[in-house]
Amino acid sequence: MAISGIIVKVQLGLLDEVKAVLDSMDNISVEAVSPNKEIVAVMESKSLDDMKKECFALEKIAGVIGVYPSFVTTEDEIEE
């Protein structure tokens, strides 16, 4: 299990649309919108590989400029 805190940068004017897409995703919980109009979210993924794939998939959503992880833990992975 990989748990990551991510910051999603969004094109101006498309914040609500992108937030709605993220809200609809099962493994993502949107925590807040920052003062810079970025979406702060937590993502749960099966593995780091999935986390990376999901980050890249997020970057393909219309209106997303970039995805910046600020924390990731793989604690569960090494316990396996």
Next chain:
Amino acid sequence: MITRRDFLKGMAASVALMTAGCTSRERGKVKTDSGEQQTAEKWVKGVCRYCGTGCGVLAGVTRGKIVAVKGDPECPVNKGRLCIKGILLPKIIDTKDRVKKPLIKKDGKFVEASWDEALNLIAEKFTSAVKEYGPDSVGFYGSGQTFAEETYVASKLFRAGFGTNNIDGNPRTCMASAVAGFLTTYGEDEPSGTYADIEAADTFFLIGSNLAEAHPVLFSRLVDRKNADPNKIKIIVADPRRTRTADIADYHLAFTPGRDLSMLNAMAYVIVTEGLTDEKFINEHTEFKMGQGDTMTYEQYKAFLQDYVPEKVSDAAGVPPEIIREIARLFADKNRNTMSMWCMGLNQRSRGVWVNNLVHNLHLITGKICRPGNTPFSLTGQPSACGSVREVGGLSHLLPCHRMVANAEHRKQMAELWRIPEERMPSKPGYHTLAMFKAAVEDKLKCLWVMTTNPGQSLPNLNYYRPGMEKTFLVVSEAYHPTRTSELADVVLPAALWMEKEGIYGNGERRTQHLAKAIDPPGEAKSDLWTLIEVTKRCGFPELVEGFTDDPATVFKEYQKCSVGTGMQLASYDRYKKEHGLTWPVLSDDAPETYIRYAEPWDPLVKPGEGIKFYGRPNGRAVIWLRPQQDPVEMPDKDYPYFLTTGRMLEHWHTGTMTFNVPELKSAAPEMYVEINPEDAAALGIKEDDLVNITSRRATCKMRAKLNGRGTPKPGVVYASFHDQVQERMINFVLLDAFDPGSKQPEYKVCAVRLSKA
């Protein structure tokens, strides 16, 4: 009751919220603190191992392994933010190809050896080569990824020990033109501003930089700035290829490769002829020069610019004249602050120094320098190309702390600091990178030590240089084996990697940062510092490393002394251990870091009342250079009709020894491809994902075509990333090894190729 999983989710949320600058009220909503739970046994302060941004990283260690990573919220560079490569850093550590014991090639095969056997063999080979063929028969090729202390000891061993200046490193291939640009313009290396200028600038002029992929966290700061006031903040991106950086720009100037000298002179023409200059600044702080340094007048500069009327040069430069005029006005607008940023697109050129000078010119004629938000800023590609090579003197013409080999007074100072007779300091500049590897081909270089870099993959025109590496007695200090260089080695020394050792890095904004050791290296791997000290002793120079141990503080203490009285004075090791990086000069352990150089009230080397002083120049004046357009060495012709240009992609870094070891990054971008403009592809009958031959006068590579990928080059230009390790996709075989006559930096960015379906 909070479960462990809830706790980890809470931690992730809370770090991200803090990083994004959310209020404590929002952070308070997150369930994190169960009182006893922790995400790791300890958190250790480090710096990212990849790009020159120099993001602060905290590594969470449990039971001797790094189990979590977060951006260091107290590091002013990234304030807690990281890019995808940075967050996956722990994955580079436990890989199958880590070298755990010294290896010696015997009868064409690598066999494990003891450290004693390997070190004695190296000492014997290097000392006997010096005895038989002279000091210039040995060399060292270092890296912007070593620690400062490591390059310092290498420099001392080769210069004061063997008596040669044959010590160079991969920063020659990425930023030597920026160094020469700063030196010829200001008399001092490295930028006058810092990243903090991003938050103070209104106009951004990015040229030869794909910030979004090569420096992602700086890109996020740029996007923040743009979003803070989207109508006011303007971004100009000059790049022959549409990139993700260009996607957020107000202007994308897809100039013809190599013709940016014309475009920059045309911008200067508009600024001068439309009265947009800062005449007071020009009069008080600048002078004009041409050629090797012949003094010119302002009037002669104005006459020189007559050849660069936008309407005259626009066809050749590939940018419409009205756009050149518009961006020149925006750049020079007296009510706006202007920051330029550039990277390899300007540096890796046969006229890299000139084109660097021309960007500085724009800032000098408009006075857009030495004030917050006004700065010409060169970005760097490696985590410590500045801190561990430019500053330490890890290039063949440099000595520690920006001293020059060619300067007798500087050699004398270093002889005193190193406590050796002055005549032991070699005065002849050593081989620059391509000359060093050419000397190996020509059998003049008998022994070469390569540390933390991979020239067997990263040099241009590899077919010419690889046989030389095979011929010479080659020592490779590396964390991984085999690499495209270690496969050619005679001895491979197992090196400790990121967070397995302690030391100092210096990023692209003059920020000196300390990395603590978090975990032990695997097997018998050792820090390169230990290895260098051992070899120095075994080569018969124990006096050079007296008092040095593998504790880098013992070496840094002497290095710090070398910085006293120079323009880049450093603080003590203890202070760096406590701080989250400091931008030099730092004149004492009580003194603050320096934001802006050459200007009151920021730079402590400018005396009260002096205002602005370019103290690196004898007369305190910066130089505005008359630099004409000169095309790249190899332009397209009927046989090779396309420009080829190369660069980085977000997921990978350099020759991929680290990032191809991270399964997540490897699967995201398993192989490099060639980007072709859809118009050109249609004319050639090439479709998406077709296998394409990219052929130059030197070699052919085969790559899949991408027609509308994350980047699109302009018609007539093709682009490929250089990270691939598979020989048929190693694009550097195709590249030209022409180099800038001043900086000796190779022209990676432009050569001519033809394309065909494979």
